[in-house]
């Protein structure tokens with residue numbers, strides 16, 4: 001049992017004097033029992049300054065698809081960085097990485113590398129606006145597309161009722177400090193309702209440059225699209241000349257080597273890859289069909305960045321993909337994930353707990369509720385968030401680290417023994433809840 005977080009508490013007090021809230025990303029504030037300080041990670045384990053060990057299902061919010069400190073990734077980063085770090089120019093592995101994405105991802109005819117998901121999303125919007133000559137994008141309630149101004153709305157709401165009319169939802173800003181003008185950039189709708197999107201587009205398609213969606217909704221729940229939803233979006237975008245953008249920041253290299261677009265057989269015009277592509281190094285890609293991305297080629301759309309495609313990040317991505325291609329861990333990740341999902345359901349049923357487990361396997365969500373599976377953001381308000389917090393905190397004290405909103409990620413490093421440990425610990429916590 002982990003119960004001593006004293007050194008982390010002391011470091012947090014020291015950090016708060018110079019780092020706002022002691023952290024460098026908002027989400028890191030919300031750990032149990034407070035923001036923690038870590039010393040190292042290896043494979044499926046991560047260790048904090050108090051000597052606590054955790055079996056890690058957060059994978060650092062998704063990137064660590066091979067687990068912590070994969071030796072081949074570290075070696076590749078070391079070797080390629082020893083040659084140079086950043087050239088303000090091109091290098092060989094950058095082409096190799098682009099060729100690899102082109103081979104694996106159906107829509108990746110042409111691409112650019114960036115540093116993170118947030119800026120790659122904005123690049124896709126710029127391309128879509130430039131090509132269509134229209135200004136707005138359509139986004140969905142509860143989806144997350146980064147922290148920048150025009151996507152910092154519609155991520156959360158005080159209650160399902162507060163969201164109001166499904167046809168014309170109330171939209172809540174996520175943060176203070178947004179320019180009034182950013183509110184005019186988008187339309188928001190509930191997800192997974194093709195009929196509603198279709199009716200909205202009939203009236204408003206002339207305003208829209210793009211529809212952006214997480215192809216599997218992972219930022220609130222872990223919800224697969226309804227049969228025909230993504231294909232329907234594809235048809236509507238074709239009909240009205242709108243860019244279909246898949247935000248594959250989570251699904252990319254997680255549901256398979258070609259992302260959700262290969263998994264579902266729907267090819268978007270533009271898409272974003274980040275997290276699992278780079279094993280924890282800051283690299284993302286905005287990829288797309290040539291007739292969209294060529295606007296960058298033609299110099300009509302500008303995309304830039306001093307730090308883009310530096311040696312360490314490109315080497316990390318190439319090595320990650322090389323290991324994934326060689327070991328093809330996906331069948332195993334699905335199997336282990338589904339084993340864990342089944343084990344959690346069984347443990348919950350034995351403990352008489354209303355735990356719902358939903359997802360594909362490589363990622364899934366746990367929450368407490370009596371209303372069945374989630375289909376969109378509005379459904380998430382049925383869940384008992386207080387009980388989920390107690391479950392996640394209980395797991396944490398048992399040495400099992402899960403993302404606070406109940407999201408679990410499986411890596412290629414997880415073993416049968418890890419899954420058994422996680423089920424046993426969950427059973428103990430569920431019995432105590």
Ligand SMILES: Cc1ncc(COP(=O)(O)O)c(C=O)c1O
Pocket residue numbers: 061116117118119121144145146147214219247248249250274275
């Ligand atoms: C679906 C999705 N899109 C975009 C982002 C933003 O990516 P980043 O945090 O790398 O800027 C995230 C981050 O969690 C995400 O989950």
